[in-house]
Amino acid sequence: MIENGTKNKKALHIEDLSKNFGGLNILDQLSMSVTPGERRAIIGPNGAGKTTLFNVISGELKACKGSISLFGEEVIDMPNHQRARRGLARSYQKNNLFLNLSVLDNLALVLQRKHNHEGNWFKHRSPKAFPLLYKEAESFLESWNLAKKSHVKVAELSYGEQREIEILLGVAADPKILLLDEPTAGMSVAETQHMLRFLENFPVDMTMLIIEHDMEIVFGLADRITVLYYGKVLAEGTPEEIRADSRVREVYLGSEVSEKYA
Ligand SMILES: Nc1ncnc2c1ncn2[C@@H]1O[C@H](COP(=O)(O)OP(=O)(O)OP(=O)(O)O)[C@@H](O)[C@H]1O
Ligand SMILES: [Mg+2]
Incomplete structure (x- = not known):
């Protein structure tokens, strides 16, 4: 049991978290803590429970047991929009963009939600609010050097660009902690390298948890x-410690990968 003083200093603190599906323990008394500003990679074989962990942290799935606190506040019984209001945002293993809308329109929808404290997307808004919303969306895209993509329909972007826009929509909500589920899934080597440079430029005070199978991203980014x-934590440590861990080599990385990133 971690004492309260330590827990309060954590961006995320999870204790004894369990989630069962049909009698199977998909998360099994899992405990972990993440420090503010940290970049934490979550790795492990297919089916290990990584996405389930994100679903339970974000509140899309209800935990069976345990505790989750964000910046010292218990959130386990809160619905997902209340957790979002406390600074949590996430992206998904598959894109969730409106393909027939422009990049700017997709962003304006996210900003509308950010400014709507009821969390209701479809609440009537005064048309006067829209120019301001679009102005904010335009300056956000400019700050990320994406102004030239503003009016491009999402469906016309490359797959790698779509993934980056999806992640940026999470950042536009100005989160304190961002969960990224396999941002490079299905990407080419060049797109993966572009994504690494893109993620490296994220605000340093934003806490990031990133599920990845691509070791270039994991070892290039994670603290x-x-x-x-x-469903359990097999090992935790710095990239050097994880690379050298014989249990991790055995169940996931293999010695080739460990040596490549040594
Ligand atoms: N809604 C659900 N109902 C039943 N079983 C589920 C559900 N969601 C996930 N599972 C099971 O839980 C286990 C963990 O799945 P999860 O998606 O969390 O794994 P993962 O570590 O993200 O894997 P991957 O690397 O393939 O994305 C799997 O065996 C999966 O079949
Ligand atoms: Mg997954």
Whole structure:
């Protein structure tokens, strides 16, 4: 049990978290903590429970047991929009963009939600609010050097660009902690390298948890790595410690990968 003083200093603190599906323990008394500003990679074999962990942290799935606190506040019983209001944002393993809308329109929808404290997307808004919303969206895209993509329909962007826009929509909500589920899934080597440079430029005070199978991203970005195996933390440590961990080599990385990133 971690004492309260330590817990309050954490961006995320999870204790004894369990989630069952049909009698199977997908998350099994899992505990972990992430420090503010940290970039934490979550790795592990397919089916280890990584996405389930994100679903339970974000509140899309209800935990069976345990505690989750964000910046010292218990959120386990809160619905997802209340957790979002406390600074949590996430992206998904698959894109969730409106393909037939422009980049700017997709962004304006996110900003509308950010400014709407009821969390209701479809609440009537005064048309006077829209120019301001679009102005904010335009200056956000400019600050990310994406002004030239503003009016491009999302469906016309490359897959890699769509993934980056999806992640930026999470950043536009100005989160204190961002969960990224396999941002490079399905990407080419060049797109993956572009994504790495893109993520490296994120605000340094934003806490980031990133699920990844691409070791270039994991070892290029993470301050610390948590290895999940059958819903439990198998190992946790710096990239050097994880690379050298014989259990991690055995169940996931393999010695080739460990040596490549040594
Ligand atoms: N809604 C659900 N109902 C039943 N079982 C589920 C559900 N969601 C996930 N599971 C099961 O939980 C286990 C963990 O799935 P999860 O998606 O969390 O794994 P993962 O570590 O993200 O894997 P991957 O690397 O393939 O994305 C899997 O065996 C999966 O089949
Ligand atoms: Mg997954």
